[in-house]
Amino acid sequence: MTFVSRxxxxxxxxxxxxxxxxxxEIRPDSLSSAGFVHLSTPxxxxxxxxxxxRGCDDxxxxxxxxxRLDSPVRWxxxxxxxxxxxxxxxxxxxxxxxAVTKVTAYRPGPDGAFPPLDEPT
Numbered sequence: 868m869t870f871v872s873r874x875x876x877x878x879x880x881x882x883x884x885x886x887x888x889x890x891x892e893i894r895p896d897s898l899s900s901a902g903f904v905h906l907s908t909p910x911x912x913x914x915x916x917x918x919x920x921r922g923c924d925d926x927x928x929x930x931x932x933x934x935r936l937d938s939p940v941r942w943x944x945x946x947x948x949x950x951x952x953x954x955x956x957x958x959x960x961x962x963x964x965x966a967v968t969k970v971t972a973y974r975p976g977p978d979g980a981f982p983p984l985d986e987p988t
Contacts, residue, residue, distance in 0.1 A: 877929040883895070909984040912973075931966050936962075
């Protein structure tokens with residue numbers, strides 16, 4: 868089953884984004900370990916944010932134009948605690964900075980939890 872979203876985002880630290888701008892692409896550890904870069908839709912990004920980064924206050928959302936990606940995006944299951952049948956976009960190659968159309972801060976609430984976002988971004 869394939870889902871189409873015109874809005875994809877990648878969650879990373881402001882420092883990682885700064886480094887990516889210097890080298891032209893983002894190559895998170897997941898690219899080496901799992902073979903892909905984790906992406907999300909704006910409506911689902913709070914799930915990995917809360918699972919992996921709860922309380923972190925230096926995160927940014929990289930808003931991505933899928934038409935500018937050089938590698939394939941596959942929609943695949945997340946982790947068992949994600950809503951049943953929810954698929955996440957995985958980029959099977961590095962994320963070029965030229966595909967990023969906007970960068971926004973993504974801050975947790977007072978309780979450390981990240982809020983869901985509404986499309987469009």
